[in-house]
Amino acid sequence: MGDEDWEAEIIKPHMSSYVPVFEKERYSSGANGDTFNRTPASSSEMDDGPSRRDHFMRSGFASGKSLGNRDAGESSKRENTSTMGGFGVGKSFGNRGFSNNKFEEGDSSGFWRQSSNDCEDNQTRNRGFSKRGDSEYEQDEGMQRAGGLFGSRRPTLSGAGNGDTYQSRSGSGSGRGGYKGLNEEVITGSGKNSWKSEAEGGESGDTQGPKVTYIPPPPPEDEDSIFAHYQTGINFDKYDTILVEVSGHDAPPAILTFEEANLCQTLNNNIAKAGYTKLTPVQKYSIPIILAGRDLMACAQTGSGKTAAFLLPILAHMMRDGITASRFKDLQEPECIIVAPTRELINQIYLEARKFSFGTCVRAVVIYGGTQLGHSIRQIVQGCNILCATPGRLMDIIGKEKIGLRQVKYLVLDEADRMLDMGFGPEMRKLISCPGMPSKEQRQTLMFSATFPEEIQKLAGEFLKSDYLFVAVGQVGGACRDVQQTILQVGQYSKREKLVEILRNIGDERTMVFVETKKKADFIATFLCQEKISTTSIHGDREQREREQALGDFRCGKCPVLVATSVAARGLDIENVQHVINFDLPSTIDEYVHRIGRTGRCGNTGRAISFFDPESDNHLAQPLVKVLSDAQQDVPAWLEEIAFSTYVPGFSGSARGNVFASVDTRKGKNTLNTAGFSSSQAPNPVDDESWD
Numbered sequence: 001m002g003d004e005d006w007e008a009e010i011i012k013p014h015m016s017s018y019v020p021v022f023e024k025e026r027y028s029s030g031a032n033g034d035t036f037n038r039t040p041a042s043s044s045e046m047d048d049g050p051s052r053r054d055h056f057m058r059s060g061f062a063s064g065k066s067l068g069n070r071d072a073g074e075s076s077k078r079e080n081t082s083t084m085g086g087f088g089v090g091k092s093f094g095n096r097g098f099s100n101n102k103f104e105e106g107d108s109s110g111f112w113r114q115s116s117n118d119c120e121d122n123q124t125r126n127r128g129f130s131k132r133g134d135s136e137y138e139q140d141e142g143m144q145r146a147g148g149l150f151g152s153r154r155p156t157l158s159g160a161g162n163g164d165t166y167q168s169r170s171g172s173g174s175g176r177g178g179y180k181g182l183n184e185e186v187i188t189g190s191g192k193n194s195w196k197s198e199a200e201g202g203e204s205g206d207t208q209g210p211k212v213t214y215i216p217p218p219p220p221e222d223e224d225s226i227f228a229h230y231q232t233g234i235n236f237d238k239y240d241t242i243l244v245e246v247s248g249h250d251a252p253p254a255i256l257t258f259e260e261a262n263l264c265q266t267l268n269n270n271i272a273k274a275g276y277t278k279l280t281p282v283q284k285y286s287i288p289i290i291l292a293g294r295d296l297m298a299c300a301q302t303g304s305g306k307t308a309a310f311l312l313p314i315l316a317h318m319m320r321d322g323i324t325a326s327r328f329k330d331l332q333e334p335e336c337i338i339v340a341p342t343r344e345l346i347n348q349i350y351l352e353a354r355k356f357s358f359g360t361c362v363r364a365v366v367i368y369g370g371t372q373l374g375h376s377i378r379q380i381v382q383g384c385n386i387l388c389a390t391p392g393r394l395m396d397i398i399g400k401e402k403i404g405l406r407q408v409k410y411l412v413l414d415e416a417d418r419m420l421d422m423g424f425g426p427e428m429r430k431l432i433s434c435p436g437m438p439s440k441e442q443r444q445t446l447m448f449s450a451t452f453p454e455e456i457q458k459l460a461g462e463f464l465k466s467d468y469l470f471v472a473v474g475q476v477g478g479a480c481r482d483v484q485q486t487i488l489q490v491g492q493y494s495k496r497e498k499l500v501e502i503l504r505n506i507g508d509e510r511t512m513v514f515v516e517t518k519k520k521a522d523f524i525a526t527f528l529c530q531e532k533i534s535t536t537s538i539h540g541d542r543e544q545r546e547r548e549q550a551l552g553d554f555r556c557g558k559c560p561v562l563v564a565t566s567v568a569a570r571g572l573d574i575e576n577v578q579h580v581i582n583f584d585l586p587s588t589i590d591e592y593v594h595r596i597g598r599t600g601r602c603g604n605t606g607r608a609i610s611f612f613d614p615e616s617d618n619h620l621a622q623p624l625v626k627v628l629s630d631a632q633q634d635v636p637a638w639l640e641e642i643a644f645s646t647y648v649p650g651f652s653g654s655a656r657g658n659v660f661a662s663v664d665t666r667k668g669k670n671t672l673n674t675a676g677f678s679s680s681q682a683p684n685p686v687d688d689e690s691w692d
C-alpha cells in the first residue's frame, strides 16, 4: 500500500469524526475528553490538503471504546499522558517570553536531560499558550508573526493557542528540518540532492521563504544537569570481550584505564563526575591514537561511547596546547570542528563537549539549522574553541565570515559514513576546500561511526592522511548484541493492528517506532493518539521547536512512544529506550543497525521488533540474516528461506551494495565483505527515493 492509499484510508472513512487535537483539548468535557464538538478552526485546516487533515484531526472516542487487551487502569494512564502529549496540547509556547532576545524560561526541550519532575513542571508551565498574545513574539528581533514560528502556515493554530499540535509541513518553509537524505539535514531547496544552504533557502533572506526565528532554550547550567547521566547496564563489562582490530602502521598501544591516558586533573574530574569509571573498547584504542596525533577512522557498535572517544583526547590536546579564540572577537577561529548529520545529534555532542570541558577555558558552541541564524552568530562571537555544527549551518556561518578555519586542528565527522555519502559528501568536500582550512596534512581528521561501507571508506581517503589508522571494534557494521532482535512477517495492511498490540503489551516503556516517510510518521503518530497511546513524533518536516519538544516529551517519559523517520536513527542517546519497532524496515541494513542501536546502549539491554513485509522487504532478507546471526540472534526459518530464494550471487541485496564493509578497505582491493560478496560487484547505491 503506497502513501496515497493509507492516506486515503484514514481520511475518508473517518472524516466526519475527526477533530483537531487542540480543539479536543479545549472543548473536551469529560475527564477522558471523549465528547466534543467540531470546531470552526477545523474547516479551514481541512482545506489545506489531506496530510494536514490527518494531523490536525483526531477521532472522537466513545467512552466505552475497547482498548484491546489492556486493562482499564493502563488505558487511562496512557490516555492521561496522551492528551497531554506531543500531539497537540496547549503547551510549549506558553512559557516562552522573548525578551531582549533571551528566553525568560526554558521549555521542555528535547536536548536536555530532565528528571520526571522537571517534565511535570514543564507540562504545567507549558500549558499556558492561550494566555499570552502574539505581541510577545514581536519583541524578538525578526520575530514577525507573519514569518516567524507562527508564520502564515499555521494561522489557525497559532490563533487557537496550541503549542505542539500535530501537523504536516511538507513543502513549507520556516524552521523545517529540510530533511535531506536518510538522516537529515537542512535542505531548503526543492528536492533531493539539491543541496542549498540555509542562507540560500530562507534564513538569511537571500531568497524567499519565511525567516527562521526559533531560538532554542539554553541548556541548564547547573552542574547536576551538566553531568546527568544514566547508568551503564549489566552487559557493560562484556564489552571487554569484544575483538578489536587496528590496522595501519605504527598504531600506539591501547590503554586500559583512564589514568593511562594521562589527562589533566580537570578532565579526570569531569570524567568521574560523568560516571565513567572504565573505558569502553573504542575508547581504549581511539584515545591513544588521537593523543598520538594520528588520523583515525573508527567503527564501533552503537551506544559504545564513541563520542567520548574523540572528545577526551581532543580536549586533552587543547588543554595542553592552549587555545587562541577569545571572547567577543568578530571572527572566531575554533581549534576543533565537529560535524554530524542531524540537529539533535549535534546538540547531544555539544552537551557532551560542554560536560567534558566543564571548568576549563575551552568553550564549545553548537549551531544547527532550524534556528535563528542571529542566535548562532551570537553564540559564536562569545568565543568558540569547539564548534559543533550541522553542515548547512556551518557553511552559512563560514560564508558570513563569522568563523575562520585557519586554526582548525581537529576535524571530526561523527556518523562519518553518512557525512561522506552522496547526501552530505559534497558539502564536506566544500568544507575542506574552504579558504583557510588547513590541508589534511596540517590538521587531524577523525571519523566515527557504527557502520562504514567500503565505498564510503574509499571516499574518506580524500579527508584523511594516508597513514590513518582504522579501528574496528567487533563486527564492523554489526548490530549491538545487547539488543534482542525479532523479525515478524507482517503485511502492510496488518502493521497498524500489530503495532497497537505490541505497544499495549509494552505498556509505558519507552519505545521508538521507525517509519519510512514523514507523512507516515504523522499518520502513525496520529493513529496511535487515536488509540490513546501517548505518542509524539520527530521528522524533518516538523519545525525545530516541535522536534525539540517531541524529543523532550519522549525523554522525560511524558510521551513514551516516539514515531520517527530516520532523522532519529543515528546517534541519539536517550535513556531508557527499551524498545525499537521498525514499523517499516529501512532500505539499507546500515540504517537498520543504527535504528535498533537507539536501545541497548552502554551495556543496557533492549529489544527491537521489525515488521518484515515480503512485498517490499525481500532485498533485506540476506543482510538481515547476516546481522541476526552475527549478533547471535534467532533467525526465523521463513526469513532464511526468503534470503535463500532471493540470493543473487555477487549481490548482497543491500541497497548500499554490500552487507558490511567489514574491514579496512586498504587491506586489499578485492577484500570480500562479511557476506562474502565483493563490493565491486555491488550495484550503484539506489537513488534515495526514501529520503523524505
Ligand SMILES: Nc1ncnc2c1ncn2[C@@H]1O[C@H](COP(=O)(O)OP(=O)(O)OP(=O)(O)O)[C@@H](O)[C@H]1O
Pocket: 229, 230, 232, 275, 276, 277, 278, 279, 280, 283, 300, 301, 302, 303, 304, 305, 306, 307, 308, 449, 450, 570, 571, 572, 573, 597, 601, 602
Ligand atoms: N566509559 C564510559 N563509562 C560509562 N558510560 C559511558 C562511557 N562511555 C560512554 N558512556 C555513555 O554511553 C552512552 C553512549 O555513548 P555514545 O552516545 O557516545 O555512543 P556511540 O558509540 O556514539 O553511539 P552511536 O553509534 O549510537 O552514535 C552515553 O550515555 C555515554 O555518556
